[in-house]
Amino acid sequence: MTVTETLATTDLEFARQLGQQLRVDSIRCSTAAGSGHPTSSMSAADLIAVLIARYIQYDWSKPKDPNNDHLIFSKGHASPLCYAMFKAVGAITDAEMMTFRKFGSRLEGHPTPAIPWVDVATGSLGQGLPIGVGVALAGKNLDKLPFHVWVLCGDSELAEGSIWEALDKAGHYQLANLTAILDINRLGQRGETEYGWSLDVYRRRVEAFGCFPLVIDGHDVTAIDRAYGQALSGTGKPTVIIAKTIKGKGFSEIENKDGWHGRVLPPDMAERAIKELGGIRHLKVKTAKPEPAPRAPKRPEPAPVVALPVYTKDDKVATRKAYGDALLALGAIPDVVALDGEVSNSTYADEFAQAHPERFFEMWIAEQQLVAGAVGMSVRGYKPFAATFAAFFSRAYDFIRMAAISQANIRLVGSHAGVEIGQDGPSQMALEDLASLRAIVGSTVLYPCDPNQTAKLTLVMADTTGIVYMRTTRGAYPTIYGPTESFKVGGSKVLRQSPKDRVTLIGAGVTVHNCLAAADALAAKKIAARVIDLYSVKPVDIKTLREAMRATKGKFVIVEDHYPEGGLGAAVMEAFAAEGLPRIAHLAVKGLPTSGKPEELMNAAGISAKHIVAAATKLLQAK
Numbered sequence: 001m002t003v004t005e006t007l008a009t010t011d012l013e014f015a016r017q018l019g020q021q022l023r024v025d026s027i028r029c030s031t032a033a034g035s036g037h038p039t040s041s042m043s044a045a046d047l048i049a050v051l052i053a054r055y056i057q058y059d060w061s062k063p064k065d066p067n068n069d070h071l072i073f074s075k076g077h078a079s080p081l082c083y084a085m086f087k088a089v090g091a092i093t094d095a096e097m098m099t100f101r102k103f104g105s106r107l108e109g110h111p112t113p114a115i116p117w118v119d120v121a122t123g124s125l126g127q128g129l130p131i132g133v134g135v136a137l138a139g140k141n142l143d144k145l146p147f148h149v150w151v152l153c154g155d156s157e158l159a160e161g162s163i164w165e166a167l168d169k170a171g172h173y174q175l176a177n178l179t180a181i182l183d184i185n186r187l188g189q190r191g192e193t194e195y196g197w198s199l200d201v202y203r204r205r206v207e208a209f210g211c212f213p214l215v216i217d218g219h220d221v222t223a224i225d226r227a228y229g230q231a232l233s234g235t236g237k238p239t240v241i242i243a244k245t246i247k248g249k250g251f252s253e254i255e256n257k258d259g260w261h262g263r264v265l266p267p268d269m270a271e272r273a274i275k276e277l278g279g280i281r282h283l284k285v286k287t288a289k290p291e292p293a294p295r296a297p298k299r300p301e302p303a304p305v306v307a308l309p310v311y312t313k314d315d316k317v318a319t320r321k322a323y324g325d326a327l328l329a330l331g332a333i334p335d336v337v338a339l340d341g342e343v344s345n346s347t348y349a350d351e352f353a354q355a356h357p358e359r360f361f362e363m364w365i366a367e368q369q370l371v372a373g374a375v376g377m378s379v380r381g382y383k384p385f386a387a388t389f390a391a392f393f394s395r396a397y398d399f400i401r402m403a404a405i406s407q408a409n410i411r412l413v414g415s416h417a418g419v420e421i422g423q424d425g426p427s428q429m430a431l432e433d434l435a436s437l438r439a440i441v442g443s444t445v446l447y448p449c450d451p452n453q454t455a456k457l458t459l460v461m462a463d464t465t466g467i468v469y470m471r472t473t474r475g476a477y478p479t480i481y482g483p484t485e486s487f488k489v490g491g492s493k494v495l496r497q498s499p500k501d502r503v504t505l506i507g508a509g510v511t512v513h514n515c516l517a518a519a520d521a522l523a524a525k526k527i528a529a530r531v532i533d534l535y536s537v538k539p540v541d542i543k544t545l546r547e548a549m550r551a552t553k554g555k556f557v558i559v560e561d562h563y564p565e566g567g568l569g570a571a572v573m574e575a576f577a578a579e580g581l582p583r584i585a586h587l588a589v590k591g592l593p594t595s596g597k598p599e600e601l602m603n604a605a606g607i608s609a610k611h612i613v614a615a616a617t618k619l620l621q622a623k
Helices: 012-033 038-043 045-055 076-088 128-143 163-170 199-209 223-231 269-277 318-332 350-354 367-379 390-405 433-438 452-460 510-524 542-551 568-576 598-605 610-620
Strands: 072-073 149-154 178-184 213-219 237-244 315-320 336-340 360-362 383-389 410-415 445-446 465-470 476-478 493-496 504-506 528-533 536-538 557-558 582-588
Touching: 012 045, 012 076, 012 223, 012 269, 038 045, 038 076, 045 076, 045 178, 045 223, 045 452, 045 493, 072 076, 076 149, 076 383, 076 510, 076 610, 128 149, 163 367, 178 199, 178 367, 178 465, 199 213, 213 223, 213 269, 223 237, 223 390, 237 465, 269 360, 315 318, 315 367, 315 383, 318 336, 318 410, 318 452, 336 350, 336 367, 350 360, 350 383, 360 493, 367 390, 367 410, 367 433, 383 390, 383 452, 383 510, 390 410, 390 433, 390 465, 433 445, 433 536, 445 452, 452 465, 476 510, 493 510, 504 542, 504 568, 504 610, 510 557, 510 610, 536 568, 542 568, 557 568, 568 582, 582 610
Parallel strands: 072 149, 149 178, 178 237, 213 237, 336 360, 336 383, 383 410, 410 465, 445 465, 504 528, 504 557, 557 582
Antiparallel strands: 315 476, 445 536, 493 528
């Protein structure tokens, strides 16, 4: 049965009918796909119907319009509802909606930016709201535009700490341009959620984080309408609408019944549900378009000249300090923003904060929100640099992974990496970061060894797309490169070479200095060693490595302040996997380190100059 209605799209009765259409279409496309989450979509249908019919301001023909509102489905598994909404606003056809989850369709199991009206990929719960905070921060503090950020959250994801990190920062920054819509349908994947329908628990928590709570019946369109109006009325705080809903709402056979999460209705049951819901509809919504002004300020073209810091050969400067100096210089680029995790006096992002406080955002010890905030700002076209100790990015790894799926452009800088940090001990030593960041799809991983190189690579990061990670060092080491040296993604530098080279020493960051010391020691033994600074860990410079393999007959000593799995050694060996491996000695941190002085720890880990000499000598003696 198909129903055609002609009602004014601003009427609440239209919103009621639209809610039913969204439920029916969620069932239709998921049943056709044979998988999906129709019941989670049905609980939130009225919330979305009122929003798109009466409140959201969005030009669907111009998804990049800077004045458009933003709608993020933090509960990304409610993708049938998202795609049913796209059909209702005329962005896609009914026929395309029915390709849901099919191979080749852009309507994937969880929404991704393969669709132009989707800002970020969701599906890993607890991420949409933190990213929404980043978008709202950009709108309020950077763009200074009146767009509103709406985020639909499920109640299961409210067990995620990242949700409360987001509300904490939203409250702190008084993001009145942000509304979180909590779909409290009581049932999670395997039964009742942590607090079920105890709405007062959520209300008290929301208030504690400095946000404005509104508790409503999520199926009463009048109450929903009133709540959205209040959210836009200027409370001075972020609004959180706590909506009591029913999972599977509208079909009596499954309403509020456990065991239906992530299950589609079989065809016969879907037919009964569609009949009970009033049949198939093809209502069209004309959402309000954003006001044509004010527009986002035009950013200068060409980009301003950046005067990078310059260091002399006599300088000993930690690469983390050079990052801070370079970031300050990048402040000349209006799109560059910086975020930090309460360690800006160690990452030296505080230099940028002092010079450009309007473009610096403190996220405190909340690394998930740190990364999510960067992703949200990248949605608005900014170039975010987010820094913390390298070890603590591991806490936000899923956010980094999802940022890649979102095709976000963010720059991450991890300081205090490896055993080189010394007495702080293993809890502070990132020894897995190169492996984890290399594993991110499309990522770039950089590891500079001196201040001029760091400054140049920081500028390179600003214009590199995707997830870009730079590892910096705590200690100060000699300056190797002059200020005119150039560096690129996928490059390397050969620091020592001769026609008599018998072995190649490969390092990055701190181990470059160890390799140079080892080359001097080997030279005293009449052994010529080539030294390569493999500062681009992903992608690697396979051409230079190939030349070194020929010159030294495949004898490589690879040295890294990292665990053996997945780091510099793996990058080299993977590069040669298709063409025959060279003879490699791989020196890495192979046990659990302790506290101690940096030189003691590098020696204990077997990555100091004397160990490089020993490994090279042994390699040359091998038959």
